[in-house]
Amino acid sequence: MKEKKKLSLAAQIFIALVLAVIAGLLMQKNANFAETYIKPFGTIFLNLLKFIVVPIVLFSIMCGIISMKDIKKVGSIGAKTVVYYMCTTAFAITFGLIGANMFKGAFPKIATTDLSYKADQTISLMDTIVNIFPSNFVSPMVEANMLQVIVTALILGFGIILLGEGERNTRLVTACNDLNDVFMKCMEMILKLSPIGVFCLLSPVIASNGPAIIGSLAMVLLTAYVCYIIHAVVVYSFAVKTMGGMSPLKFFKGMLPAIMFAFSSSSSVGTLPINMECVENMGASKEVSSFVLPLGATINMDGTAIYQGVCAIFIASCYGIHLTLPQMLTMILTATLASIGTAGVPGAGMVMLAMVLASVGLPVDGIALVAGVDRIFDMGRTVVNITGDASCCIIVSNMERKKDAKREIANGL
Ligand code: ASP
Numbered sequence: 001m002k003e004k005k006k007l008s009l010a011a012q013i014f015i016a017l018v019l020a021v022i023a024g025l026l027m028q029k030n031a032n033f034a035e036t037y038i039k040p041f042g043t044i045f046l047n048l049l050k051f052i053v054v055p056i057v058l059f060s061i062m063c064g065i066i067s068m069k070d071i072k073k074v075g076s077i078g079a080k081t082v083v084y085y086m087c088t089t090a091f092a093i094t095f096g097l098i099g100a101n102m103f104k105g106a107f108p109k110i111a112t113t114d115l116s117y118k119a120d121q122t123i124s125l126m127d128t129i130v131n132i133f134p135s136n137f138v139s140p141m142v143e144a145n146m147l148q149v150i151v152t153a154l155i156l157g158f159g160i161i162l163l164g165e166g167e168r169n170t171r172l173v174t175a176c177n178d179l180n181d182v183f184m185k186c187m188e189m190i191l192k193l194s195p196i197g198v199f200c201l202l203s204p205v206i207a208s209n210g211p212a213i214i215g216s217l218a219m220v221l222l223t224a225y226v227c228y229i230i231h232a233v234v235v236y237s238f239a240v241k242t243m244g245g246m247s248p249l250k251f252f253k254g255m256l257p258a259i260m261f262a263f264s265s266s267s268s269v270g271t272l273p274i275n276m277e278c279v280e281n282m283g284a285s286k287e288v289s290s291f292v293l294p295l296g297a298t299i300n301m302d303g304t305a306i307y308q309g310v311c312a313i314f315i316a317s318c319y320g321i322h323l324t325l326p327q328m329l330t331m332i333l334t335a336t337l338a339s340i341g342t343a344g345v346p347g348a349g350m351v352m353l354a355m356v357l358a359s360v361g362l363p364v365d366g367i368a369l370v371a372g373v374d375r376i377f378d379m380g381r382t383v384v385n386i387t388g389d390a391s392c393c394i395i396v397s398n399m400e401r402k403k404d405a406k407r408e409i410a411n412g413l
Pocket of ligand 1: 266267268269301303304342343344345346347348349350378381382385
Protein backbone atom coordinates (compact mmCIF):
# COMPACT_ATOMS: atom_id res chain seq x y z
CA MET A 1 0.00 0.00 0.00
CA LYS A 2 1.26 3.46 -0.85
CA GLU A 3 2.19 5.43 2.26
CA LYS A 4 0.44 8.78 2.48
CA LYS A 5 2.96 11.60 2.29
CA LYS A 6 2.64 13.96 5.25
CA LEU A 7 3.14 17.69 4.85
CA SER A 8 6.19 18.99 6.71
CA LEU A 9 5.61 21.22 9.71
CA ALA A 10 7.03 24.17 7.75
CA ALA A 11 4.52 23.62 4.95
CA GLN A 12 1.68 23.31 7.44
CA ILE A 13 2.71 26.54 9.17
CA PHE A 14 2.93 28.31 5.83
CA ILE A 15 -0.55 27.20 4.83
CA ALA A 16 -1.86 28.33 8.23
CA LEU A 17 -0.18 31.70 7.73
CA VAL A 18 -1.81 32.24 4.34
CA LEU A 19 -5.20 31.09 5.63
CA ALA A 20 -4.85 33.43 8.63
CA VAL A 21 -4.25 36.42 6.36
CA ILE A 22 -7.25 35.54 4.19
CA ALA A 23 -9.52 34.83 7.17
CA GLY A 24 -8.29 38.00 8.92
CA LEU A 25 -9.12 40.15 5.90
CA LEU A 26 -12.55 38.52 5.59
CA MET A 27 -13.26 39.07 9.27
CA GLN A 28 -12.40 42.76 9.30
CA LYS A 29 -15.99 43.76 9.89
CA ASN A 30 -16.23 41.15 12.65
CA ALA A 31 -12.95 41.82 14.41
CA ASN A 32 -14.75 41.28 17.71
CA PHE A 33 -15.61 37.73 16.76
CA ALA A 34 -11.96 37.02 16.00
CA GLU A 35 -10.87 38.59 19.30
CA THR A 36 -13.45 36.71 21.36
CA TYR A 37 -13.53 33.28 19.77
CA ILE A 38 -10.33 32.74 17.81
CA LYS A 39 -7.65 34.58 19.78
CA PRO A 40 -8.22 32.54 22.98
CA PHE A 41 -7.08 29.37 21.17
CA GLY A 42 -3.93 31.23 20.12
CA THR A 43 -3.46 32.25 23.74
CA ILE A 44 -3.85 28.64 24.88
CA PHE A 45 -1.17 27.61 22.42
CA LEU A 46 1.15 30.42 23.55
CA ASN A 47 0.54 29.44 27.17
CA LEU A 48 1.51 25.85 26.42
CA LEU A 49 4.72 27.09 24.86
CA LYS A 50 5.45 29.30 27.85
CA PHE A 51 4.74 26.33 30.13
CA ILE A 52 7.31 24.17 28.39
CA VAL A 53 9.92 26.80 27.75
CA VAL A 54 11.16 27.17 31.35
CA PRO A 55 12.03 23.48 31.86
CA ILE A 56 13.43 23.33 28.32
CA VAL A 57 15.77 26.28 28.96
CA LEU A 58 16.75 25.01 32.40
CA PHE A 59 17.51 21.46 31.36
CA SER A 60 18.91 22.12 27.91
CA ILE A 61 21.40 24.66 29.27
CA MET A 62 22.31 22.34 32.16
CA CYS A 63 22.79 19.38 29.79
CA GLY A 64 24.78 21.56 27.39
CA ILE A 65 27.12 22.63 30.19
CA ILE A 66 27.48 19.16 31.66
CA SER A 67 28.28 17.66 28.26
CA MET A 68 31.15 20.16 27.86
CA LYS A 69 32.63 18.76 31.09
CA ASP A 70 34.78 21.84 31.39
CA ILE A 71 33.93 25.23 32.90
CA LYS A 72 36.56 26.90 30.71
CA LYS A 73 34.86 25.64 27.55
CA VAL A 74 31.53 27.03 28.75
CA GLY A 75 33.29 30.37 29.35
CA SER A 76 34.81 30.37 25.87
CA ILE A 77 31.47 29.62 24.15
CA GLY A 78 29.71 32.13 26.40
CA ALA A 79 32.21 34.89 25.61
CA LYS A 80 31.99 34.34 21.83
CA THR A 81 28.20 34.35 22.02
CA VAL A 82 27.91 37.53 24.05
CA VAL A 83 30.44 39.40 21.86
CA TYR A 84 28.56 38.38 18.69
CA TYR A 85 25.21 39.35 20.18
CA MET A 86 26.43 42.77 21.31
CA CYS A 87 28.14 43.58 18.01
CA THR A 88 25.19 42.59 15.82
CA THR A 89 22.79 44.55 18.03
CA ALA A 90 24.98 47.65 17.75
CA PHE A 91 24.96 47.20 13.95
CA ALA A 92 21.20 46.78 14.00
CA ILE A 93 20.45 50.02 15.81
CA THR A 94 22.92 51.84 13.57
CA PHE A 95 21.03 50.51 10.52
CA GLY A 96 17.78 51.63 12.12
CA LEU A 97 19.07 55.15 12.72
CA ILE A 98 20.60 55.52 9.25
CA GLY A 99 17.50 54.11 7.53
CA ALA A 100 15.13 56.34 9.49
CA ASN A 101 17.25 59.44 8.80
CA MET A 102 17.16 58.64 5.09
CA PHE A 103 13.38 58.18 4.99
CA LYS A 104 12.65 60.92 7.53
CA GLY A 105 11.42 63.33 4.87
CA ALA A 106 8.57 60.95 4.00
CA PHE A 107 7.45 60.36 7.59
CA PRO A 108 4.03 61.83 8.48
CA LYS A 109 3.93 64.81 10.82
CA ILE A 110 1.45 63.90 13.51
CA ALA A 111 0.32 66.44 16.12
CA THR A 112 1.78 65.70 19.52
CA THR A 113 -0.27 68.03 21.71
CA ASP A 114 -2.70 65.52 23.23
CA LEU A 115 -0.40 62.56 23.52
CA SER A 116 0.07 60.64 26.68
CA TYR A 117 1.74 57.35 27.32
CA LYS A 118 2.14 55.92 30.77
CA ALA A 119 5.51 54.27 30.84
CA ASP A 120 6.08 51.54 33.38
CA GLN A 121 8.74 52.58 35.81
CA THR A 122 11.89 52.74 33.70
CA ILE A 123 14.57 50.42 35.00
CA SER A 124 18.11 51.66 35.36
CA LEU A 125 21.06 49.81 33.92
CA MET A 126 22.31 48.78 37.37
CA ASP A 127 18.87 47.40 38.25
CA THR A 128 18.94 45.34 35.08
CA ILE A 129 22.28 43.84 36.13
CA VAL A 130 21.13 43.16 39.70
CA ASN A 131 17.94 41.52 38.39
CA ILE A 132 19.93 38.91 36.50
CA PHE A 133 20.76 37.14 39.77
CA PRO A 134 17.99 35.24 41.53
CA SER A 135 17.61 35.60 45.28
CA ASN A 136 15.39 32.59 45.52
CA PHE A 137 15.61 29.10 44.01
CA VAL A 138 12.06 28.79 42.71
CA SER A 139 11.02 32.32 41.77
CA PRO A 140 12.92 32.35 38.44
CA MET A 141 10.85 29.34 37.39
CA VAL A 142 7.57 30.65 38.80
CA GLU A 143 7.97 34.08 37.22
CA ALA A 144 9.52 32.64 34.03
CA ASN A 145 12.33 35.13 34.40
CA MET A 146 14.56 33.75 31.67
CA LEU A 147 17.80 35.49 32.58
CA GLN A 148 17.47 34.16 36.11
CA VAL A 149 16.60 30.69 34.82
CA ILE A 150 19.81 30.79 32.75
CA VAL A 151 21.87 31.79 35.80
CA THR A 152 20.25 28.98 37.82
CA ALA A 153 21.09 26.49 35.05
CA LEU A 154 24.69 27.74 34.93
CA ILE A 155 25.16 27.38 38.68
CA LEU A 156 23.59 23.90 38.81
CA GLY A 157 25.52 22.78 35.72
CA PHE A 158 28.82 23.97 37.18
CA GLY A 159 27.92 22.23 40.46
CA ILE A 160 27.51 18.92 38.67
CA ILE A 161 30.79 19.34 36.76
CA LEU A 162 32.58 20.14 40.03
CA LEU A 163 31.36 16.88 41.56
CA GLY A 164 34.02 15.33 39.36
CA GLU A 165 33.87 12.06 37.44
CA GLY A 166 32.31 9.27 39.45
CA GLU A 167 29.19 7.30 40.14
CA ARG A 168 27.25 10.21 41.62
CA ASN A 169 28.10 12.42 38.68
CA THR A 170 27.08 9.74 36.18
CA ARG A 171 23.76 9.26 37.94
CA LEU A 172 23.04 12.99 37.86
CA VAL A 173 24.08 13.40 34.24
CA THR A 174 21.84 10.51 33.20
CA ALA A 175 18.93 11.95 35.20
CA CYS A 176 19.35 15.41 33.64
CA ASN A 177 19.59 14.01 30.12
CA ASP A 178 16.54 11.80 30.69
CA LEU A 179 14.50 14.70 32.02
CA ASN A 180 15.65 16.84 29.12
CA ASP A 181 14.44 14.15 26.71
CA VAL A 182 11.06 14.03 28.44
CA PHE A 183 10.59 17.80 28.13
CA MET A 184 11.71 17.69 24.50
CA LYS A 185 9.07 15.04 23.80
CA CYS A 186 6.42 17.23 25.49
CA MET A 187 7.59 20.09 23.33
CA GLU A 188 7.27 17.99 20.17
CA MET A 189 3.65 17.27 21.09
CA ILE A 190 2.93 20.96 21.61
CA LEU A 191 4.69 21.94 18.38
CA LYS A 192 2.42 19.67 16.38
CA LEU A 193 -0.30 22.19 17.22
CA SER A 194 1.64 25.12 15.80
CA PRO A 195 -0.31 25.46 12.54
CA ILE A 196 -3.50 25.90 14.59
CA GLY A 197 -1.65 28.25 16.95
CA VAL A 198 -0.35 30.34 14.06
CA PHE A 199 -3.81 30.66 12.55
CA CYS A 200 -5.47 31.63 15.83
CA LEU A 201 -2.76 34.14 16.74
CA LEU A 202 -2.46 35.86 13.40
CA SER A 203 -6.01 36.12 12.04
CA PRO A 204 -7.32 38.34 14.89
CA VAL A 205 -4.31 40.67 14.43
CA ILE A 206 -5.08 41.02 10.73
CA ALA A 207 -8.79 41.40 11.43
CA SER A 208 -8.33 44.28 13.86
CA ASN A 209 -5.24 45.92 12.33
CA GLY A 210 -6.23 45.60 8.66
CA PRO A 211 -4.88 47.93 5.99
CA ALA A 212 -6.77 50.98 7.30
CA ILE A 213 -4.88 51.39 10.57
CA ILE A 214 -1.51 51.01 8.87
CA GLY A 215 -2.49 54.06 6.79
CA SER A 216 -0.70 57.06 8.18
CA LEU A 217 2.21 55.09 9.62
CA ALA A 218 2.84 53.11 6.44
CA MET A 219 6.14 54.89 5.74
CA VAL A 220 7.47 54.33 9.26
CA LEU A 221 6.51 50.66 9.13
CA LEU A 222 8.03 50.32 5.68
CA THR A 223 11.28 51.90 6.89
CA ALA A 224 11.48 49.46 9.80
CA TYR A 225 10.80 46.47 7.54
CA VAL A 226 13.37 47.62 4.96
CA CYS A 227 15.96 47.90 7.76
CA TYR A 228 14.96 44.49 9.18
CA ILE A 229 15.47 42.90 5.78
CA ILE A 230 18.75 44.71 5.04
CA HIS A 231 20.15 43.78 8.45
CA ALA A 232 19.17 40.13 8.09
CA VAL A 233 20.38 39.80 4.54
CA VAL A 234 23.62 41.76 4.91
CA VAL A 235 24.81 41.04 8.45
CA TYR A 236 23.61 37.46 8.95
CA SER A 237 24.45 36.30 5.41
CA PHE A 238 27.95 37.71 5.75
CA ALA A 239 28.46 36.29 9.23
CA VAL A 240 27.05 32.84 8.42
CA LYS A 241 29.09 32.63 5.22
CA THR A 242 32.41 33.84 6.58
CA MET A 243 32.37 32.53 10.15
CA GLY A 244 29.76 29.79 9.99
CA GLY A 245 30.93 28.13 6.77
CA MET A 246 27.35 27.87 5.50
CA SER A 247 25.67 29.26 2.40
CA PRO A 248 23.22 32.03 3.36
CA LEU A 249 20.59 30.44 1.14
CA LYS A 250 20.79 27.19 3.06
CA PHE A 251 20.64 29.14 6.30
CA PHE A 252 17.52 31.13 5.47
CA LYS A 253 15.83 28.09 3.93
CA GLY A 254 16.51 26.05 7.04
CA MET A 255 15.18 28.87 9.19
CA LEU A 256 11.83 29.18 7.38
CA PRO A 257 9.68 27.28 9.92
CA ALA A 258 11.08 29.35 12.80
CA ILE A 259 10.76 32.58 10.81
CA MET A 260 7.10 31.95 10.00
CA PHE A 261 6.40 30.99 13.56
CA ALA A 262 8.12 34.07 14.99
CA PHE A 263 6.19 36.28 12.56
CA SER A 264 2.87 34.91 13.74
CA SER A 265 3.58 34.63 17.46
CA SER A 266 5.77 37.74 18.04
CA SER A 267 7.59 35.82 20.73
CA SER A 268 11.26 34.81 20.65
CA VAL A 269 10.82 32.67 23.73
CA GLY A 270 7.81 30.93 22.21
CA THR A 271 9.78 30.30 19.01
CA LEU A 272 12.75 28.85 20.92
CA PRO A 273 11.78 25.16 20.56
CA ILE A 274 11.26 25.47 16.78
CA ASN A 275 14.43 27.49 16.43
CA MET A 276 16.37 24.73 18.22
CA GLU A 277 14.98 22.17 15.82
CA CYS A 278 15.87 24.31 12.78
CA VAL A 279 19.52 24.90 13.72
CA GLU A 280 20.03 21.26 14.68
CA ASN A 281 18.60 20.19 11.31
CA MET A 282 21.16 22.51 9.71
CA GLY A 283 23.94 20.72 11.53
CA ALA A 284 24.59 22.89 14.60
CA SER A 285 25.77 20.89 17.58
CA LYS A 286 23.23 20.30 20.31
CA GLU A 287 25.84 21.20 22.92
CA VAL A 288 26.08 24.71 21.45
CA SER A 289 22.45 25.25 20.46
CA SER A 290 21.17 24.28 23.89
CA PHE A 291 23.25 27.07 25.37
CA VAL A 292 23.39 29.78 22.70
CA LEU A 293 19.71 29.86 21.67
CA PRO A 294 18.03 30.18 25.09
CA LEU A 295 20.56 32.90 25.91
CA GLY A 296 19.83 34.65 22.62
CA ALA A 297 16.05 34.45 23.05
CA THR A 298 16.60 36.34 26.27
CA ILE A 299 19.36 38.86 25.59
CA ASN A 300 19.74 39.27 21.82
CA MET A 301 17.20 41.52 20.13
CA ASP A 302 18.51 42.97 16.88
CA GLY A 303 15.06 43.54 15.39
CA THR A 304 13.95 45.33 18.54
CA ALA A 305 17.02 47.58 18.33
CA ILE A 306 16.20 48.51 14.71
CA TYR A 307 12.61 49.28 15.68
CA GLN A 308 13.77 51.48 18.55
CA GLY A 309 16.09 53.44 16.26
CA VAL A 310 13.39 54.02 13.63
CA CYS A 311 10.72 54.97 16.19
CA ALA A 312 13.04 57.33 18.05
CA ILE A 313 13.76 59.27 14.85
CA PHE A 314 10.06 59.30 13.91
CA ILE A 315 8.98 60.50 17.36
CA ALA A 316 11.71 63.16 17.38
CA SER A 317 10.58 64.40 13.96
CA CYS A 318 6.94 64.67 15.13
CA TYR A 319 8.10 66.81 18.06
CA GLY A 320 10.31 68.84 15.73
CA ILE A 321 13.43 67.76 17.63
CA HIS A 322 16.67 67.26 15.74
CA LEU A 323 18.88 64.53 17.19
CA THR A 324 22.60 65.24 17.26
CA LEU A 325 25.35 62.70 16.55
CA PRO A 326 26.33 62.29 20.23
CA GLN A 327 22.64 61.66 21.03
CA MET A 328 22.52 58.96 18.37
CA LEU A 329 25.67 57.37 19.78
CA THR A 330 24.05 57.37 23.22
CA MET A 331 21.06 55.65 21.66
CA ILE A 332 23.25 52.95 20.11
CA LEU A 333 24.64 52.20 23.56
CA THR A 334 21.31 52.29 25.41
CA ALA A 335 19.44 50.24 22.80
CA THR A 336 22.17 47.58 22.86
CA LEU A 337 21.91 47.35 26.64
CA ALA A 338 18.11 47.65 26.61
CA SER A 339 17.93 44.59 24.35
CA ILE A 340 19.40 42.52 27.20
CA GLY A 341 16.56 43.55 29.44
CA THR A 342 13.84 43.03 26.80
CA ALA A 343 11.83 39.87 27.41
CA GLY A 344 11.16 37.65 24.39
CA VAL A 345 7.40 38.13 24.53
CA PRO A 346 4.98 40.20 22.43
CA GLY A 347 5.20 43.94 23.01
CA ALA A 348 8.24 43.93 25.30
CA GLY A 349 10.29 46.05 22.92
CA MET A 350 7.82 48.92 23.14
CA VAL A 351 8.23 49.04 26.92
CA MET A 352 11.99 49.28 26.52
CA LEU A 353 11.59 52.04 23.93
CA ALA A 354 10.80 54.30 26.88
CA MET A 355 14.31 53.73 28.24
CA VAL A 356 15.89 54.56 24.87
CA LEU A 357 13.84 57.74 24.42
CA ALA A 358 14.55 58.87 27.97
CA SER A 359 18.31 58.37 27.49
CA VAL A 360 18.39 61.21 24.94
CA GLY A 361 15.70 63.36 26.52
CA LEU A 362 12.94 62.59 24.00
CA PRO A 363 9.36 62.71 25.37
CA VAL A 364 8.22 59.23 26.40
CA ASP A 365 4.64 60.26 25.55
CA GLY A 366 5.66 59.93 21.92
CA ILE A 367 5.31 56.15 22.24
CA ALA A 368 1.56 56.71 21.91
CA LEU A 369 2.24 57.62 18.26
CA VAL A 370 3.38 54.10 17.41
CA ALA A 371 1.56 52.03 20.05
CA GLY A 372 -1.46 51.34 17.81
CA VAL A 373 0.57 49.42 15.27
CA ASP A 374 3.12 47.94 17.63
CA ARG A 375 2.08 44.40 16.78
CA ILE A 376 2.94 44.97 13.12
CA PHE A 377 6.41 46.24 14.06
CA ASP A 378 6.69 43.35 16.52
CA MET A 379 6.08 40.58 14.00
CA GLY A 380 9.04 41.70 11.90
CA ARG A 381 11.38 42.49 14.79
CA THR A 382 10.81 39.07 16.35
CA VAL A 383 11.78 37.39 13.07
CA VAL A 384 15.05 39.35 13.07
CA ASN A 385 15.63 38.58 16.76
CA ILE A 386 15.41 34.81 16.36
CA THR A 387 17.32 34.76 13.07
CA GLY A 388 20.17 36.58 14.83
CA ASP A 389 20.21 33.95 17.57
CA ALA A 390 20.31 31.15 15.02
CA SER A 391 23.14 32.76 13.03
CA CYS A 392 25.20 32.97 16.22
CA CYS A 393 24.51 29.32 16.92
CA ILE A 394 25.70 28.23 13.46
CA ILE A 395 28.86 30.33 13.81
CA VAL A 396 29.82 29.25 17.33
CA SER A 397 29.07 25.64 16.46
CA ASN A 398 31.36 25.84 13.43
CA MET A 399 34.13 27.50 15.46
CA GLU A 400 33.93 24.84 18.18
CA ARG A 401 33.96 22.07 15.59
CA LYS A 402 37.12 23.50 14.04
CA LYS A 403 38.73 23.87 17.45
CA ASP A 404 37.94 20.27 18.35
CA ALA A 405 39.29 19.03 15.03
CA LYS A 406 42.53 20.95 15.58
CA ARG A 407 42.83 19.53 19.09
CA GLU A 408 42.29 16.00 17.79
CA ILE A 409 45.00 16.46 15.16
CA ALA A 410 47.39 17.84 17.79
CA ASN A 411 46.64 14.93 20.13
CA GLY A 412 47.08 12.43 17.34
CA LEU A 413 50.54 13.72 16.49
N1 ASP B 1 8.43 40.38 20.70
C1 ASP B 1 9.87 40.49 20.68
C2 ASP B 1 10.50 39.12 20.86
O1 ASP B 1 9.90 38.25 21.42
C3 ASP B 1 10.39 41.42 21.72
C4 ASP B 1 9.94 42.81 21.41
O2 ASP B 1 8.82 43.16 21.74
O3 ASP B 1 10.72 43.56 20.80
O4 ASP B 1 11.61 38.92 20.43
